[in-house]
Amino acid sequence: MREPPDFLSAEAVLDAVRTHWPIAVDTIEHLPVGFGAHHWRVSSAGSPRLFVTLDRLGLRRTAESLEAAYTAANELAAAGLEFVAASVPDRQGRCTVPLAGGSVSCVPWTEGSPAGSGPIGSDDLARQNAEALARLHATAPPVGIPNWRPRVGSDFGSSLAEQLQDPWETGPYGERARTSLAQRIEAIRGWTEAYHELGRRAADRPWVPTHGESHTANQLLTDRGLVFVDWESLAVAPRERDLVTLVNSGYVDLAAPDWEMIELFDLEWRLSEVAEYADWFGRPHTGTASDRAAFDNLVMELERPGWTRPDDRTH
Template sequence: MIIEWLRTDFGLSIADLEPVVGGADAAAEVWRAQADDGTGYAVKWSAGGSTAALVLSDRLGLSGVPRPLRTITGELWSDRDGRRLSVLPWVPGQNGWQRPLTNEGWQAYGALLAAVHHSSVDPGQLPVEEYDHAPFARQLADTEYRDHELLRELLRHADGLAGDLRARRPPLVPCHADPHLGNLLADGTAVSLIDWDDAVLAPRERDLMFVLGFEDFTAEQRDRFFTGYGPAAVDRPALAYYLCVRAVQDVAELASNTADILSPTGFARRALASAEACRS
Protein backbone atom coordinates (compact mmCIF):
# COMPACT_ATOMS: atom_id res chain seq x y z
CA MET A 1 0.00 0.00 0.00
CA ILE A 2 2.63 2.56 1.08
CA ILE A 3 4.97 1.52 -1.74
CA GLU A 4 2.21 2.04 -4.29
CA TRP A 5 1.31 5.42 -2.80
CA LEU A 6 4.94 6.49 -3.01
CA ARG A 7 5.04 5.49 -6.66
CA THR A 8 1.77 7.23 -7.50
CA ASP A 9 2.23 10.38 -5.43
CA PHE A 10 5.99 10.96 -5.45
CA GLY A 11 7.18 9.02 -8.48
CA LEU A 12 9.45 6.86 -6.32
CA SER A 13 10.27 3.27 -7.14
CA ILE A 14 10.86 1.65 -3.74
CA ALA A 15 12.83 -1.58 -3.37
CA ASP A 16 12.60 -1.93 0.40
CA LEU A 17 10.45 -0.47 3.19
CA GLU A 18 11.37 -0.97 6.84
CA PRO A 19 9.30 0.28 9.81
CA VAL A 20 11.04 2.66 12.19
CA VAL A 21 10.03 1.94 15.78
CA GLY A 22 10.55 3.84 19.00
CA GLY A 23 9.10 7.21 18.10
CA ALA A 24 7.00 9.13 20.61
CA ASP A 25 4.40 10.27 18.05
CA ALA A 26 1.49 7.86 18.46
CA ALA A 27 -0.34 9.55 15.57
CA ALA A 28 2.31 8.66 12.99
CA GLU A 29 3.88 5.67 11.29
CA VAL A 30 7.41 6.01 9.96
CA TRP A 31 9.42 3.87 7.56
CA ARG A 32 12.91 3.86 6.14
CA ALA A 33 12.58 3.41 2.40
CA GLN A 34 15.25 2.47 -0.08
CA ALA A 35 14.66 3.31 -3.71
CA ASP A 36 15.76 1.12 -6.59
CA ASP A 37 18.75 3.42 -7.12
CA GLY A 38 19.86 2.99 -3.47
CA THR A 39 18.67 6.40 -2.24
CA GLY A 40 17.29 6.37 1.31
CA TYR A 41 14.13 8.18 2.40
CA ALA A 42 12.21 8.75 5.60
CA VAL A 43 8.51 8.17 4.94
CA LYS A 44 5.91 9.43 7.39
CA TRP A 45 2.16 8.80 7.38
CA SER A 46 0.74 11.06 10.04
CA ALA A 47 -2.52 12.31 11.47
CA GLY A 48 -0.81 14.63 13.98
CA GLY A 49 1.26 17.77 13.99
CA SER A 50 0.87 20.65 11.58
CA THR A 51 1.39 21.01 7.85
CA ALA A 52 3.33 24.15 8.76
CA ALA A 53 6.21 21.89 9.82
CA LEU A 54 6.74 20.72 6.25
CA VAL A 55 6.38 24.26 4.95
CA LEU A 56 8.99 25.54 7.41
CA SER A 57 11.52 22.78 6.79
CA ASP A 58 11.15 23.44 3.06
CA ARG A 59 11.55 27.21 3.40
CA LEU A 60 14.46 27.28 5.85
CA GLY A 61 16.97 25.98 3.33
CA LEU A 62 19.45 24.98 6.04
CA SER A 63 21.86 22.09 5.60
CA GLY A 64 20.88 20.65 8.98
CA VAL A 65 17.15 20.68 8.22
CA PRO A 66 16.02 17.92 5.83
CA ARG A 67 13.91 19.38 3.03
CA PRO A 68 10.78 17.39 2.10
CA LEU A 69 10.43 15.91 -1.35
CA ARG A 70 7.60 17.29 -3.42
CA THR A 71 4.89 15.18 -4.98
CA ILE A 72 4.65 14.83 -8.74
CA THR A 73 2.13 17.69 -8.62
CA GLY A 74 4.49 19.92 -6.62
CA GLU A 75 2.98 19.55 -3.15
CA LEU A 76 4.91 18.94 0.07
CA TRP A 77 2.69 16.01 1.05
CA SER A 78 -0.17 13.91 -0.26
CA ASP A 79 -3.43 13.01 1.47
CA ARG A 80 -3.97 9.30 1.96
CA ASP A 81 -6.85 7.79 3.95
CA GLY A 82 -7.28 10.97 5.97
CA ARG A 83 -3.59 11.21 6.82
CA ARG A 84 -0.60 13.13 5.52
CA LEU A 85 2.03 11.18 3.57
CA SER A 86 5.39 12.94 3.41
CA VAL A 87 8.89 11.98 2.29
CA LEU A 88 12.24 13.40 3.36
CA PRO A 89 15.82 12.35 2.65
CA TRP A 90 17.03 9.72 5.10
CA VAL A 91 19.59 11.37 7.39
CA PRO A 92 22.48 9.08 8.40
CA GLY A 93 23.97 9.08 11.87
CA GLN A 94 22.95 8.33 15.43
CA ASN A 95 20.89 10.59 17.65
CA GLY A 96 22.37 12.41 20.60
CA TRP A 97 21.00 9.89 23.08
CA GLN A 98 22.54 6.94 21.26
CA ARG A 99 25.93 8.56 20.82
CA PRO A 100 27.12 11.51 22.94
CA LEU A 101 27.88 14.68 21.02
CA THR A 102 31.50 15.70 20.56
CA ASN A 103 32.60 19.23 21.42
CA GLU A 104 32.21 20.09 17.75
CA GLY A 105 28.77 18.49 17.75
CA TRP A 106 27.60 20.68 20.63
CA GLN A 107 28.83 23.76 18.82
CA ALA A 108 27.12 22.69 15.59
CA TYR A 109 23.89 22.05 17.56
CA GLY A 110 23.96 25.63 18.85
CA ALA A 111 24.77 27.08 15.45
CA LEU A 112 21.90 25.18 13.82
CA LEU A 113 19.33 26.36 16.37
CA ALA A 114 20.62 29.92 16.03
CA ALA A 115 20.14 29.73 12.26
CA VAL A 116 16.58 28.50 12.76
CA HIS A 117 15.81 31.26 15.26
CA HIS A 118 17.27 33.96 13.01
CA SER A 119 15.37 32.83 9.91
CA SER A 120 12.38 34.76 8.64
CA VAL A 121 9.01 33.27 7.77
CA ASP A 122 5.95 34.82 6.21
CA PRO A 123 3.01 35.62 8.52
CA GLY A 124 0.62 32.73 8.73
CA GLN A 125 3.19 30.06 7.85
CA LEU A 126 3.47 28.81 11.43
CA PRO A 127 1.15 28.52 14.41
CA VAL A 128 1.73 31.26 16.97
CA GLU A 129 2.43 30.47 20.62
CA GLU A 130 -0.67 31.06 22.76
CA TYR A 131 0.73 29.84 26.12
CA ASP A 132 -2.13 27.38 26.34
CA HIS A 133 -1.21 24.35 28.44
CA ALA A 134 -4.81 23.38 29.19
CA PRO A 135 -4.67 20.28 26.91
CA PHE A 136 -1.89 18.81 29.05
CA ALA A 137 -3.74 19.68 32.26
CA ARG A 138 -6.82 17.87 30.93
CA GLN A 139 -4.73 14.89 29.88
CA LEU A 140 -3.15 14.77 33.33
CA ALA A 141 -6.60 14.90 34.94
CA ASP A 142 -7.40 11.56 33.30
CA THR A 143 -4.43 9.82 34.93
CA GLU A 144 -3.61 8.53 38.40
CA TYR A 145 -1.33 11.55 38.87
CA ARG A 146 -4.15 14.09 38.74
CA ASP A 147 -3.74 15.00 42.44
CA HIS A 148 0.04 14.80 42.64
CA GLU A 149 1.05 17.89 44.60
CA LEU A 150 4.23 18.62 42.64
CA LEU A 151 2.37 18.51 39.34
CA ARG A 152 -0.46 20.66 40.70
CA GLU A 153 2.13 23.19 41.84
CA LEU A 154 3.75 23.18 38.40
CA LEU A 155 0.37 23.89 36.83
CA ARG A 156 -0.24 26.78 39.24
CA HIS A 157 3.09 28.30 38.29
CA ALA A 158 2.39 27.72 34.59
CA ASP A 159 -0.94 29.55 34.90
CA GLY A 160 0.74 32.61 36.40
CA LEU A 161 3.68 32.61 34.01
CA ALA A 162 1.38 32.25 31.01
CA GLY A 163 -0.54 35.35 32.05
CA ASP A 164 2.71 37.30 32.36
CA LEU A 165 3.91 36.18 28.93
CA ARG A 166 0.60 37.02 27.25
CA ALA A 167 0.70 40.49 28.80
CA ARG A 168 4.24 41.46 27.84
CA ARG A 169 4.46 39.55 24.53
CA PRO A 170 8.15 38.63 24.24
CA PRO A 171 9.68 38.41 20.74
CA LEU A 172 8.73 35.34 18.72
CA VAL A 173 11.04 33.35 16.44
CA PRO A 174 10.63 30.16 14.41
CA CYS A 175 11.10 27.24 16.82
CA HIS A 176 11.44 23.51 16.31
CA ALA A 177 9.62 23.08 19.67
CA ASP A 178 11.11 19.66 20.44
CA PRO A 179 14.87 19.83 19.65
CA HIS A 180 16.03 17.37 22.30
CA LEU A 181 18.96 15.08 21.60
CA GLY A 182 16.66 12.31 20.40
CA ASN A 183 15.72 14.52 17.44
CA LEU A 184 19.32 15.57 16.74
CA LEU A 185 21.27 13.31 14.39
CA ALA A 186 25.05 13.58 14.29
CA ASP A 187 27.31 12.32 11.53
CA GLY A 188 30.87 13.38 12.22
CA THR A 189 30.82 17.12 12.90
CA ALA A 190 27.54 17.67 11.02
CA VAL A 191 24.19 17.67 12.82
CA SER A 192 20.60 17.59 11.60
CA LEU A 193 17.28 18.27 13.32
CA ILE A 194 14.41 15.96 12.43
CA ASP A 195 10.71 15.71 13.38
CA TRP A 196 9.45 19.27 12.89
CA ASP A 197 5.79 18.43 13.48
CA ASP A 198 5.36 20.89 16.36
CA ALA A 199 7.13 23.87 14.78
CA VAL A 200 5.79 27.16 16.10
CA LEU A 201 6.48 30.88 16.37
CA ALA A 202 7.45 31.26 20.02
CA PRO A 203 10.03 32.79 22.34
CA ARG A 204 13.37 31.11 21.68
CA GLU A 205 13.26 29.66 25.20
CA ARG A 206 10.78 27.17 23.72
CA ASP A 207 13.82 25.50 22.17
CA LEU A 208 16.55 26.61 24.55
CA MET A 209 14.87 24.87 27.48
CA PHE A 210 16.18 21.57 26.14
CA VAL A 211 19.73 22.77 26.78
CA LEU A 212 19.14 24.96 29.83
CA GLY A 213 16.91 22.76 31.95
CA PHE A 214 15.43 19.71 30.27
CA GLU A 215 18.42 17.40 30.71
CA ASP A 216 21.39 17.23 33.06
CA PHE A 217 24.07 18.62 30.78
CA THR A 218 27.46 19.76 32.00
CA ALA A 219 28.57 23.38 32.09
CA GLU A 220 31.14 22.57 29.41
CA GLN A 221 28.49 21.13 27.11
CA ARG A 222 26.31 24.21 27.53
CA ASP A 223 29.32 26.47 26.93
CA ARG A 224 30.05 24.62 23.69
CA PHE A 225 26.42 24.95 22.64
CA PHE A 226 26.38 28.71 23.22
CA THR A 227 29.71 29.11 21.45
CA GLY A 228 27.80 27.97 18.39
CA TYR A 229 24.53 29.70 19.25
CA GLY A 230 25.98 33.07 20.19
CA PRO A 231 25.11 35.49 23.01
CA ALA A 232 21.66 34.94 24.48
CA ALA A 233 19.92 36.94 27.20
CA VAL A 234 17.58 34.27 28.52
CA ASP A 235 14.01 35.25 29.39
CA ARG A 236 13.79 33.42 32.74
CA PRO A 237 9.98 33.51 33.09
CA ALA A 238 9.59 32.11 29.56
CA LEU A 239 12.12 29.39 30.33
CA ALA A 240 10.35 28.53 33.59
CA TYR A 241 6.99 28.37 31.83
CA TYR A 242 8.19 25.91 29.23
CA LEU A 243 9.95 23.73 31.79
CA CYS A 244 6.82 23.54 33.96
CA VAL A 245 4.61 22.66 31.02
CA ARG A 246 7.03 20.09 29.63
CA ALA A 247 7.24 18.29 32.97
CA VAL A 248 3.45 18.03 33.14
CA GLN A 249 3.23 17.00 29.48
CA ASP A 250 5.79 14.21 29.86
CA VAL A 251 4.08 12.73 32.93
CA ALA A 252 0.61 12.98 31.36
CA GLU A 253 1.67 11.37 28.08
CA LEU A 254 3.67 8.62 29.77
CA ALA A 255 0.79 7.81 32.12
CA SER A 256 -1.71 7.80 29.26
CA ASN A 257 0.50 5.52 27.17
CA THR A 258 0.99 3.19 30.13
CA ALA A 259 -2.77 3.04 30.73
CA ASP A 260 -3.32 2.19 27.06
CA ILE A 261 -0.76 -0.63 27.22
CA LEU A 262 -2.37 -2.08 30.36
CA SER A 263 -5.97 -1.72 29.14
CA PRO A 264 -8.11 -4.83 28.47
CA THR A 265 -7.37 -4.51 24.74
CA GLY A 266 -3.83 -3.16 25.11
CA PHE A 267 -0.49 -4.59 24.12
CA ALA A 268 0.24 -6.15 27.52
CA ARG A 269 -2.92 -8.29 27.34
CA ARG A 270 -2.07 -9.39 23.81
CA ALA A 271 1.45 -10.29 24.91
CA LEU A 272 0.06 -12.32 27.82
CA ALA A 273 -2.35 -14.17 25.54
CA SER A 274 0.53 -15.00 23.21
CA ALA A 275 2.63 -16.38 26.08
CA GLU A 276 -0.24 -18.40 27.54
CA ALA A 277 -0.99 -19.89 24.13
CA CYS A 278 2.52 -21.34 24.09
CA ARG A 279 1.73 -23.33 27.24
CA SER A 280 -1.46 -24.93 25.95
Protein backbone atom coordinates (compact mmCIF):
# COMPACT_ATOMS: atom_id res chain seq x y z
CA MET A 1 0.00 0.00 0.00
CA ARG A 2 1.12 3.56 -0.72
CA GLU A 3 0.39 4.89 2.77
CA PRO A 4 0.86 3.47 6.30
CA PRO A 5 -2.26 1.95 7.84
CA ASP A 6 -4.38 4.42 9.79
CA PHE A 7 -5.38 1.72 12.28
CA LEU A 8 -1.93 0.57 13.36
CA SER A 9 1.27 2.39 14.33
CA ALA A 10 4.73 1.42 13.14
CA GLU A 11 5.71 1.08 16.80
CA ALA A 12 3.00 -1.57 17.31
CA VAL A 13 4.36 -3.53 14.34
CA LEU A 14 7.93 -3.27 15.65
CA ASP A 15 6.76 -4.42 19.09
CA ALA A 16 5.03 -7.45 17.52
CA VAL A 17 8.21 -8.39 15.68
CA ARG A 18 10.32 -8.01 18.83
CA THR A 19 7.85 -10.07 20.85
CA HIS A 20 7.34 -12.96 18.45
CA TRP A 21 10.54 -13.31 16.41
CA PRO A 22 13.97 -14.20 17.83
CA ILE A 23 15.74 -11.40 15.95
CA ALA A 24 17.05 -8.21 17.57
CA VAL A 25 15.64 -5.13 15.81
CA ASP A 26 15.38 -1.48 16.80
CA THR A 27 13.96 0.62 13.93
CA ILE A 28 11.10 0.34 11.44
CA GLU A 29 10.16 2.18 8.24
CA HIS A 30 6.93 1.84 6.24
CA LEU A 31 7.55 1.04 2.56
CA PRO A 32 5.11 2.41 -0.06
CA VAL A 33 5.29 -0.73 -2.20
CA GLY A 34 2.95 -3.48 -3.30
CA PHE A 35 -0.81 -3.45 -3.23
CA GLY A 36 -3.33 -5.01 -0.87
CA ALA A 37 -0.88 -5.43 2.01
CA HIS A 38 1.32 -3.15 4.12
CA HIS A 39 5.09 -3.55 4.23
CA TRP A 40 7.89 -2.32 6.48
CA ARG A 41 11.68 -2.54 6.58
CA VAL A 42 12.85 -3.50 10.06
CA SER A 43 16.48 -2.88 10.91
CA SER A 44 19.08 -3.36 13.62
CA ALA A 45 21.87 -0.84 14.21
CA GLY A 46 21.07 0.74 10.85
CA SER A 47 21.26 -2.48 8.82
CA PRO A 48 18.08 -3.91 7.24
CA ARG A 49 17.17 -7.26 8.76
CA LEU A 50 13.58 -8.08 7.83
CA PHE A 51 10.89 -7.33 5.27
CA VAL A 52 7.68 -7.33 7.30
CA THR A 53 4.21 -7.75 5.80
CA LEU A 54 0.75 -7.24 7.24
CA ASP A 55 -1.65 -9.21 5.04
CA ARG A 56 -5.31 -8.27 5.10
CA LEU A 57 -7.82 -11.07 5.57
CA GLY A 58 -11.01 -11.31 3.56
CA LEU A 59 -11.96 -12.11 -0.02
CA ARG A 60 -8.75 -13.84 -1.06
CA ARG A 61 -7.22 -15.31 2.08
CA THR A 62 -7.74 -16.30 5.70
CA ALA A 63 -5.34 -16.53 8.61
CA GLU A 64 -5.29 -20.31 8.12
CA SER A 65 -4.61 -20.15 4.38
CA LEU A 66 -1.78 -17.65 4.89
CA GLU A 67 -0.11 -19.81 7.52
CA ALA A 68 -0.44 -22.89 5.30
CA ALA A 69 0.96 -21.08 2.25
CA TYR A 70 3.94 -19.54 4.03
CA THR A 71 4.74 -22.82 5.79
CA ALA A 72 4.65 -24.68 2.48
CA ALA A 73 6.90 -22.02 0.89
CA ASN A 74 9.44 -22.61 3.67
CA GLU A 75 9.39 -26.31 2.90
CA LEU A 76 9.95 -25.62 -0.79
CA ALA A 77 12.96 -23.45 0.06
CA ALA A 78 14.30 -26.18 2.35
CA ALA A 79 13.90 -28.65 -0.53
CA GLY A 80 16.43 -26.64 -2.56
CA LEU A 81 14.39 -24.00 -4.35
CA GLU A 82 16.72 -21.07 -3.67
CA PHE A 83 14.47 -18.61 -5.52
CA VAL A 84 11.77 -18.89 -2.83
CA ALA A 85 11.79 -15.93 -0.42
CA ALA A 86 10.91 -17.99 2.63
CA SER A 87 9.46 -16.65 5.88
CA VAL A 88 11.29 -16.52 9.19
CA PRO A 89 9.53 -18.78 11.75
CA ASP A 90 8.55 -17.10 14.99
CA ARG A 91 9.44 -18.38 18.45
CA GLN A 92 6.61 -20.93 18.21
CA GLY A 93 7.68 -22.18 14.78
CA ARG A 94 4.82 -20.43 12.98
CA CYS A 95 5.15 -18.12 9.97
CA THR A 96 2.36 -15.69 10.85
CA VAL A 97 1.15 -13.81 13.91
CA PRO A 98 -2.29 -12.17 14.23
CA LEU A 99 -2.23 -8.37 14.47
CA ALA A 100 -4.89 -5.69 13.98
CA GLY A 101 -7.28 -8.02 12.19
CA GLY A 102 -4.62 -9.30 9.79
CA SER A 103 -1.54 -11.53 9.80
CA VAL A 104 2.07 -10.39 10.16
CA SER A 105 4.95 -12.30 8.60
CA CYS A 106 8.69 -11.67 8.15
CA VAL A 107 11.23 -12.64 5.51
CA PRO A 108 14.95 -11.88 5.59
CA TRP A 109 15.79 -8.59 3.90
CA THR A 110 17.05 -9.26 0.35
CA GLU A 111 19.03 -6.69 -1.60
CA GLY A 112 17.84 -6.49 -5.19
CA SER A 113 15.76 -4.60 -7.69
CA PRO A 114 12.19 -5.34 -8.86
CA ALA A 115 12.03 -7.11 -12.20
CA GLY A 116 9.33 -4.71 -13.36
CA SER A 117 5.61 -4.01 -13.15
CA GLY A 118 4.38 -5.35 -16.48
CA PRO A 119 5.59 -7.76 -19.18
CA ILE A 120 8.89 -9.62 -18.89
CA GLY A 121 11.42 -7.29 -20.44
CA SER A 122 14.23 -9.52 -21.69
CA ASP A 123 14.96 -12.97 -23.05
CA ASP A 124 17.28 -13.67 -20.13
CA LEU A 125 14.62 -12.84 -17.54
CA ALA A 126 12.10 -14.95 -19.44
CA ARG A 127 14.51 -17.88 -19.42
CA GLN A 128 15.09 -17.48 -15.67
CA ASN A 129 11.32 -17.39 -15.13
CA ALA A 130 10.74 -20.52 -17.16
CA GLU A 131 13.55 -22.46 -15.49
CA ALA A 132 12.56 -21.50 -11.94
CA LEU A 133 8.86 -22.18 -12.49
CA ALA A 134 9.62 -25.54 -14.11
CA ARG A 135 11.59 -26.54 -11.00
CA LEU A 136 8.78 -25.38 -8.74
CA HIS A 137 6.19 -27.31 -10.75
CA ALA A 138 8.32 -30.46 -10.67
CA THR A 139 8.66 -30.42 -6.87
CA ALA A 140 6.49 -32.69 -4.74
CA PRO A 141 3.77 -30.62 -3.01
CA PRO A 142 4.53 -30.09 0.70
CA VAL A 143 2.07 -31.60 3.15
CA GLY A 144 -0.57 -29.04 4.03
CA ILE A 145 -0.14 -26.88 0.93
CA PRO A 146 -3.50 -25.29 0.01
CA ASN A 147 -5.43 -26.49 -3.04
CA TRP A 148 -6.52 -23.95 -5.61
CA ARG A 149 -10.19 -23.06 -5.69
CA PRO A 150 -12.10 -20.38 -7.61
CA ARG A 151 -11.68 -16.89 -6.19
CA VAL A 152 -15.19 -15.74 -7.04
CA GLY A 153 -18.41 -17.73 -6.82
CA SER A 154 -20.55 -18.75 -9.76
CA ASP A 155 -23.12 -16.16 -8.62
CA PHE A 156 -20.62 -13.30 -8.61
CA GLY A 157 -22.18 -11.44 -11.52
CA SER A 158 -25.68 -11.63 -10.07
CA SER A 159 -24.66 -10.68 -6.55
CA LEU A 160 -22.59 -7.76 -7.84
CA ALA A 161 -25.52 -6.52 -9.93
CA GLU A 162 -27.63 -6.35 -6.77
CA GLN A 163 -24.95 -4.33 -4.98
CA LEU A 164 -24.96 -1.82 -7.86
CA GLN A 165 -28.63 -0.90 -7.56
CA ASP A 166 -28.14 1.98 -5.13
CA PRO A 167 -25.61 4.85 -5.27
CA TRP A 168 -22.28 4.31 -3.53
CA GLU A 169 -21.88 7.40 -1.38
CA THR A 170 -18.76 5.94 0.18
CA GLY A 171 -16.10 8.42 -0.91
CA PRO A 172 -14.70 10.26 -3.93
CA TYR A 173 -14.47 7.13 -6.10
CA GLY A 174 -17.59 5.31 -4.90
CA GLU A 175 -20.10 6.40 -7.50
CA ARG A 176 -17.52 6.43 -10.30
CA ALA A 177 -16.61 2.82 -9.47
CA ARG A 178 -20.27 1.78 -9.27
CA THR A 179 -21.01 3.34 -12.66
CA SER A 180 -17.98 1.68 -14.28
CA LEU A 181 -19.02 -1.70 -12.89
CA ALA A 182 -22.66 -1.27 -13.93
CA GLN A 183 -21.64 -0.47 -17.50
CA ARG A 184 -19.76 -3.78 -17.72
CA ILE A 185 -22.04 -6.01 -15.66
CA GLU A 186 -23.09 -8.20 -18.59
CA ALA A 187 -19.45 -8.77 -19.50
CA ILE A 188 -18.74 -9.64 -15.86
CA ARG A 189 -21.55 -12.20 -15.94
CA GLY A 190 -20.04 -13.74 -19.07
CA TRP A 191 -16.53 -13.82 -17.62
CA THR A 192 -17.85 -15.51 -14.50
CA GLU A 193 -19.70 -18.20 -16.45
CA ALA A 194 -16.65 -18.94 -18.61
CA TYR A 195 -14.37 -18.95 -15.56
CA HIS A 196 -16.37 -21.58 -13.72
CA GLU A 197 -16.73 -23.77 -16.79
CA LEU A 198 -12.95 -23.72 -17.25
CA GLY A 199 -12.53 -24.31 -13.52
CA ARG A 200 -14.52 -27.53 -13.85
CA ARG A 201 -12.24 -28.64 -16.70
CA ALA A 202 -9.18 -27.91 -14.56
CA ALA A 203 -9.98 -30.96 -12.42
CA ASP A 204 -8.80 -33.17 -15.29
CA ARG A 205 -5.38 -31.50 -15.59
CA PRO A 206 -2.20 -32.30 -13.63
CA TRP A 207 -1.89 -30.16 -10.48
CA VAL A 208 1.47 -28.95 -9.14
CA PRO A 209 2.76 -26.38 -6.61
CA THR A 210 2.22 -22.88 -8.03
CA HIS A 211 3.19 -19.42 -6.79
CA GLY A 212 -0.10 -17.96 -7.98
CA GLU A 213 1.00 -14.35 -8.58
CA SER A 214 4.36 -14.77 -10.29
CA HIS A 215 4.17 -11.50 -12.25
CA THR A 216 7.22 -9.26 -12.52
CA ALA A 217 6.24 -7.08 -9.53
CA ASN A 218 6.78 -10.17 -7.37
CA GLN A 219 10.26 -10.86 -8.74
CA LEU A 220 13.56 -9.50 -7.43
CA LEU A 221 16.81 -9.43 -9.42
CA THR A 222 19.58 -10.22 -6.93
CA ASP A 223 23.25 -11.15 -6.91
CA ARG A 224 22.23 -14.77 -6.46
CA GLY A 225 19.72 -14.71 -9.30
CA LEU A 226 15.98 -14.34 -9.63
CA VAL A 227 13.96 -14.48 -6.40
CA PHE A 228 10.16 -14.74 -6.18
CA VAL A 229 8.54 -12.92 -3.26
CA ASP A 230 5.01 -12.80 -1.79
CA TRP A 231 4.12 -16.49 -1.49
CA GLU A 232 0.74 -15.93 0.19
CA SER A 233 -1.11 -17.30 -2.87
CA LEU A 234 0.89 -20.55 -3.05
CA ALA A 235 -1.40 -23.46 -3.95
CA VAL A 236 -1.54 -26.73 -5.84
CA ALA A 237 -3.12 -25.99 -9.22
CA PRO A 238 -2.58 -26.47 -12.98
CA ARG A 239 0.86 -25.10 -13.90
CA GLU A 240 -0.66 -22.42 -16.16
CA ARG A 241 -1.55 -20.48 -13.01
CA ASP A 242 2.09 -19.31 -13.11
CA LEU A 243 2.51 -18.99 -16.89
CA VAL A 244 0.18 -16.14 -17.87
CA THR A 245 2.96 -13.53 -17.57
CA LEU A 246 5.29 -15.55 -19.81
CA VAL A 247 2.55 -16.02 -22.40
CA ASN A 248 1.40 -12.40 -22.34
CA SER A 249 5.03 -11.27 -22.67
CA GLY A 250 5.37 -13.25 -25.92
CA TYR A 251 7.31 -16.26 -24.58
CA VAL A 252 4.82 -18.94 -25.56
CA ASP A 253 7.61 -21.32 -26.57
CA LEU A 254 9.05 -21.24 -23.05
CA ALA A 255 5.64 -21.74 -21.44
CA ALA A 256 4.24 -24.53 -23.67
CA PRO A 257 0.82 -24.01 -22.08
CA ASP A 258 -2.57 -25.63 -22.11
CA TRP A 259 -4.55 -22.75 -23.62
CA GLU A 260 -7.77 -23.41 -21.76
CA MET A 261 -5.92 -23.17 -18.46
CA ILE A 262 -4.21 -19.92 -19.53
CA GLU A 263 -7.67 -18.51 -20.23
CA LEU A 264 -8.90 -19.78 -16.84
CA PHE A 265 -6.20 -17.93 -14.90
CA ASP A 266 -6.40 -14.79 -17.01
CA LEU A 267 -10.11 -14.67 -16.16
CA GLU A 268 -9.31 -15.38 -12.53
CA TRP A 269 -6.99 -12.39 -12.32
CA ARG A 270 -9.55 -10.09 -13.92
CA LEU A 271 -12.48 -11.27 -11.79
CA SER A 272 -10.58 -11.31 -8.51
CA GLU A 273 -9.37 -7.76 -9.17
CA VAL A 274 -12.91 -6.64 -10.00
CA ALA A 275 -14.24 -8.30 -6.84
CA GLU A 276 -11.57 -6.74 -4.63
CA TYR A 277 -12.06 -3.24 -6.00
CA ALA A 278 -15.85 -3.50 -5.88
CA ASP A 279 -15.51 -4.34 -2.19
CA TRP A 280 -12.94 -1.54 -1.78
CA PHE A 281 -15.11 1.22 -3.22
CA GLY A 282 -18.31 -0.09 -1.70
CA ARG A 283 -16.76 0.86 1.64
CA PRO A 284 -15.79 4.27 3.03
CA HIS A 285 -12.61 5.71 1.51
CA THR A 286 -10.99 9.14 1.39
CA GLY A 287 -9.18 9.46 -1.94
CA THR A 288 -5.66 8.42 -0.95
CA ALA A 289 -2.92 7.51 -3.42
CA SER A 290 -3.88 3.85 -2.92
CA ASP A 291 -7.53 4.70 -3.70
CA ARG A 292 -6.49 6.41 -6.91
CA ALA A 293 -4.32 3.47 -7.96
CA ALA A 294 -7.12 1.03 -7.09
CA PHE A 295 -9.62 2.93 -9.24
CA ASP A 296 -7.21 3.01 -12.18
CA ASN A 297 -6.65 -0.74 -11.81
CA LEU A 298 -10.40 -1.39 -11.71
CA VAL A 299 -11.00 0.57 -14.92
CA MET A 300 -8.09 -1.19 -16.63
CA GLU A 301 -9.46 -4.65 -15.79
CA LEU A 302 -12.96 -3.70 -16.92
CA GLU A 303 -11.79 -2.25 -20.23
CA ARG A 304 -8.79 -4.30 -21.33
CA PRO A 305 -9.39 -6.52 -24.38
CA GLY A 306 -10.50 -10.06 -23.80
CA TRP A 307 -7.82 -12.72 -23.88
CA THR A 308 -7.24 -14.53 -27.17
CA ARG A 309 -4.91 -17.31 -28.14
CA PRO A 310 -1.71 -16.23 -29.95
CA ASP A 311 -2.84 -17.72 -33.26
CA ASP A 312 -5.95 -15.49 -33.04
CA ARG A 313 -4.00 -12.29 -32.43
CA THR A 314 -3.41 -9.85 -35.25
CA HIS A 315 0.16 -8.77 -34.40
